[in-house]
Amino acid sequence: MKIAIIGTGYVGLTTAVVLSYLHHDVAAVDKDESKLTLLHARKSPIHEPGIQNLLEEVWHTLRFTPSVAEVVPEAELVLIAVGTPPKQNGEADTRHVEQAAREVAQVCLPNKHYTLVVKSTVPIGTNQRVAKVVESVFSTRGIRGNVSVASNPEFLQEGLALQGAFYPDRIVVGANSDEAVDTLRRLYKPILEQTFDPPSEFPRPSSYHLPPMMTTDPNSAEMIKYAANTFLALKISFINEIAGLCEEVDADVTEVARGIGLDARIGHRFLRAGLGWGGSCYPKDTAALLGVAAQSGYKMPITEAARTVNFRQRERIVEKLRGTLGTLKGKIIGVLGLAFKPNTDDVREAPALDIIRELLAEGAIVRAHDPIAIANARRALSEKHGMDNRLHFIEDVYELPYDTDALVLVTEWDLYHKLELRRLAKQMKTPILIDGRNVYSPEEARAAGFHYIGVGRT
Numbered sequence: 106m107k108i109a110i111i112g113t114g115y116v117g118l119t120t121a122v123v124l125s126y127l128h129h130d131v132a133a134v135d136k137d138e139s140k141l142t143l144l145h146a147r148k149s150p151i152h153e154p155g156i157q158n159l160l161e162e163v164w165h166t167l168r169f170t171p172s173v174a175e176v177v178p179e180a181e182l183v184l185i186a187v188g189t190p191p192k193q194n195g196e197a198d199t200r201h202v203e204q205a206a207r208e209v210a211q212v213c214l215p216n217k218h219y220t221l222v223v224k225s226t227v228p229i230g231t232n233q234r235v236a237k238v239v240e241s242v243f244s245t246r247g248i249r250g251n252v253s254v255a256s257n258p259e260f261l262q263e264g265l266a267l268q269g270a271f272y273p274d275r276i277v278v279g280a281n282s283d284e285a286v287d288t289l290r291r292l293y294k295p296i297l298e299q300t301f302d303p304p305s306e307f308p309r310p311s312s313y314h315l316p317p318m319m320t321t322d323p324n325s326a327e328m329i330k331y332a333a334n335t336f337l338a339l340k341i342s343f344i345n346e347i348a349g350l351c352e353e354v355d356a357d358v359t360e361v362a363r364g365i366g367l368d369a370r371i372g373h374r375f376l377r378a379g380l381g382w383g384g385s386c387y388p389k390d391t392a393a394l395l396g397v398a399a400q401s402g403y404k405m406p407i408t409e410a411a412r413t414v415n416f417r418q419r420e421r422i423v424e425k426l427r428g429t430l431g432t433l434k435g436k437i438i439g440v441l442g443l444a445f446k447p448n449t450d451d452v453r454e455a456p457a458l459d460i461i462r463e464l465l466a467e468g469a470i471v472r473a474h475d476p477i478a479i480a481n482a483r484r485a486l487s488e489k490h491g492m493d494n495r496l497h498f499i500e501d502v503y504e505l506p507y508d509t510d511a512l513v514l515v516t517e518w519d520l521y522h523k524l525e526l527r528r529l530a531k532q533m534k535t536p537i538l539i540d541g542r543n544v545y546s547p548e549e550a551r552a553a554g555f556h557y558i559g560v561g562r563t
């Protein structure tokens with residue numbers, strides 16, 4: 106199938122590479138010159154396990170271009186995967202989605218049928234607006250167009266994007282036209298039937314079952330995306346709230362999560378207590394959902410509470426430092442991890458950034474390490490007021506603890522699971538480990554000489 110994809114961010118590029126691998130004829134459009142330069146040199150602009158190799162594998166069939174006009178007319182299906190950044194009030198800004206739809210409609214051939222699919226995460230009702238945008242362009246052009254608009258939300262998890270694309274739990278399609286549903290079923294046939302040869306880096310999991318393709322109306326499809334993300338966000342916030350109480354009553358939240366997770370109705374996943382969620386989705390999507398609700402005058406106290414609990418986790422970690430060190434002024438704190446989660450260099454809404462800002466505000470000196478996210482963190486932390494000279498980025502994790510008063514583990518990178526704790530503790534002024542992700546058992550850390558403080562366990 107001939108496909109045009111507008112936008113080569115996480116969603117657009119992953120989709121382009123995977124659909125090419127499945128032998129579709131894909132062209133991806135992006136206006137960002139720097140991204141195109143990288144892509145034309147066969148380099149992935151995003152850090153995502155496996156994407157570089159797969160990009161090289163499909164490179165001879167996958168096209169990248171800045172021009173919508175060059176690729177859309179001949180396409181059968183056009184996917185919009187552009188960003189929907191948050192507005193000042195938290196609502197998602199759909200300007201880029203509508204602009205993409207406008208540009209697509211301007212070059213569609215009269216009478217040829219296209220399926221225009223919105224993959225970006227968008228507020229409920231956007232599909233209907235996109236259909237209107239397309240119609241109004243056609244009427245200005247004085248042509249009869251034939252475009253079916255559909256919603257196909259993306260559930261991509263950074264760090265696991267390709268795994269999730271080849272072996273999704275489900276595919277959700279919101280459309281009012283049978284033709285659009287049929288086109289999307291043909292598009293995803295190799296995934297729905299698992300007829301492709303798995304890439305060597307992504308073997309088919311032995312327990313994997315064929316995924317359902319759920320079809321529904323566009324508004325419900327758009328709501329599914331927000332509801333899924335909000336539910337996962339509040340599951341994490343729930344266990345974090347329980348963790349706080351565990352600390353008060355001397356219970357262990359990891360044991361509690363194990364116990365409640367054994368109930369099949371609850372399940373084990375997304376019950377890891379710690380520093381909570383960051384990244385480009387949960388903070389933005391929960392705020393956007395509240396924005397949608399506010400427009401209808403509807404209150405969503407559960408979603409609001411999930412956010413409050415989440416951001417409180419960051420403050421609680423700094424409180425724990427204060428609790429052990431007294432004042433933080435002049436203290437040297439080592440921060441392990443800057444990315445919002447492992448296997449990505451993404452620092453958007455990362456807990457580490459808020460924690461570092463707070464430590465600096467209280468007069469501490471910060472030494473920070475991350476395997477790959479230092480460049481992005483440096484940029485994000487110097488954006489508004491320039492770089493604070495009390496913030497130092499350290500490339501070698503074993504140099505981080507030198508002379509520090511405490512270490513805070515913020516991101517649970519694999520590397521941090523296997524640290525030589527004794528070696529770290531020896532270099533510190535006072536060997537205190539605040540484990541924001543419960544990576545180490547208190548016994549193990551204490552045996553290595555640390556004063557250990559985790560989340561939700563004493």
Ligand code: UDX
Nearest residue numbers: 259260261262263375376377381382383384386445446
């Ligand atoms: C999420 C959704 O998983 C994905 O389906 C959607 O398309 C986009 O948003 P992502 O933001 O990449 O994906 O991250 P995810 O793996 O879901 O984790 C989000 C955050 O929650 C991370 O900061 C992680 O550290 C945290 N988390 C996750 C916990 O604190 N505890 C958990 O048990 C699980």
